[in-house]
Amino acid sequence: MASASNVDAGKPNSSGSVEEWHQDEAVLVTIGLDVLTNGGFVNLDDFDGIELDLDFQSSAGRTFLKNHYNSNDPIHPIFRKFNWPDISDADYQLIGPSLRLASRILDQPCITPFFKGLILKQKRWVKITPKPYHKQEMFYFTQSPCNEMDMLEVWNWFAEIGVAQCQEWRFRDVDPDTFACTGKTGGAGPRPRTKGSFTDISSRYLQVLRRDILASSLPGAEHNDDESARLRTYFHLAVTLLHELCHAMRFSCFPSVKTYRSKTQMSNDIPEEPFYRDQRLAELGFAFESVLFGGDIRPLTCDVAAPFGFVVDDWPGVAEPQRQPGRATELGYTQRGGPTKWKVRWNTEYMVPMDFIKQFFTR
Secondary structure, three states: OEEHHHOOOOOOOOOOOHHHOOOOOHHHHHOOHHHHHHOOOOOOOOOOOOOOOOOOOOOHHHHHHHHHHOOOOOOOHHHOHHHOOOOOHHHHHHOHHHHHHHHHHHOOHHHHHHHHHHHOOOEEEEOOEOOOOOOEEEEOOOOOOOOHHHHHHHHHHHHHHHHOOOEEEEEEOOOOOOOEEEEEEEEEOOOOOOEEEEEEEEOHHHHHHOOOOOHHHOOOOOOOOHHHHHHHHHHHHHHHHHHHHHHHHHHHHOOOOOOEEOOOOEEOOOOOOOEEOOOOEOOHHHHHHHHHHOOEEEEHHHOOOOOOOEEEEOOOOOOOOOEOOOOOOEOOOOEEOOOOOOOOOOOOEEEEOHHHHHHHHOO
């Protein structure tokens, strides 16, 4: 990955003014699309070796599922079709590359310590602001790999959630400012007093993968390669699935507790997300992305069609939670002080080369 400071800025793209795309994107404004394209951040020059139907047979987690659940499917049980209640066979096959990639990442021993902290409840209590919260859970993990018993418990936990159908996936028209959202269902979770969960994913992913929406049809992207953008959409859908799975863990791992308290509302069954290590914002999805990528990976302009490539933002950086009207807490996550308190004054955005994306779809 390359940071903005390591690329010759040049001039904004000559195919249109910055205002025609998104002038809030610092990378597009200061560096320009021409420079990004010439630097290999937008289009792939070589598609040789790319296989969208890769079967990751050698993973340790895959071996566990084969031995304990008699399953040799390259797609993890939590992403199997029985957890997608209203998807067609054609669309399920279409998103297969994303499901296999997400399954492969989920099977990796190097990421099991993250989930070990949630499942095995490695935690301590920390003070947070603002009131009415006084204490909040923080979970942690060591840098050393999990031992074999820990890995078996993590893999078994996810397999049980998948087989018991405690997590439901659905494509829906969601808020245009988000890629997906996760909430609780009326069903029981895998542990006493825990809940099942659902995830609504932007139906725009399907529209792009079906080629109903082409990246080159979007403003400012007329000269961009559609198949390169489609590969990015496959990748980002896998990341979104894993991001939202972390939020689903909020319901499947933590018993229902009183969390929101105000004069207008009290909810007794929505567990608050814990903090991850020493991060000042409690947001498990981005915490997981920071473990994988060193920050929040997203498409420029935040469109799932990914017409301009990816950037990785510092997390939590200067982000602050947005307050939802009528709620006693910030929407989505709480914080232990704002960026000013933590002396964070700016974010660094790192552009993601297409070769980095390509490697996830090659042997």
